[in-house]
Amino acid sequence: EVQLVESGGGLVQPGGSLRLSCAASGFTFSSHWMIWVRQAPGKGLEWVANIRQDGSQKYHVDSVKGRFTISRDNAKNSLDLQMNSLRAEDTAVYYCARGYSTGWVDYWGRGSLVTVSS
């Protein structure tokens, strides 16, 4: 059974940093590209970043570029999101997700809430 379990969320002050992690199991992690998607409270979904199977290519949406960094460790079956210079508008549930085919998301974690507030 595919499982994606996020950790590392919490309350952080504006300008602060947080690192989210995702532990993957139940599939060959190194064979799949991986994604972070976020959802602000009561709002829709926003693609944040994705990373190729071998970690050689990473893509971040403009709203987080230069502040967030996606990374992975295939030896540990883990996916991370380093978030720096956090802003109130980054407050959201962050989902770790598995990429499928050319651009879909076929498995999602339960999500980790990040709250940016003073």
Add this chain to the structure above:
Amino acid sequence: ETVMTQSPATLSVSPGERATLSCRASQSVSTNLGWYQQKPGQAPRLLIYGASTRATGIPARFSGSGSGTEFTLTISSLQSEDFAVYYCQQCNKWPPTFGQGTKVEIK
């Protein structure tokens, strides 16, 4: 970026009835369009990809159609477990973008 617009925002349907949800792209996305279902407090679930291909384990009452800029998700006979929010998503052009969602509620 490609803006995805869903309509209506809320759809009130009786169990057993047909539901038709629309998604429009600001530019052509070919058939690079997917649909997700999200229930309260849960992560989304992939229903349809490639505009019309059902994902693994998705019941046949869910069907997708369209290409270019206009897409439709049809639920042929609504079951109690289908009341949820539905999102469309394009992956034709970076960044992948989602619509704002259509809430399907019990009439």
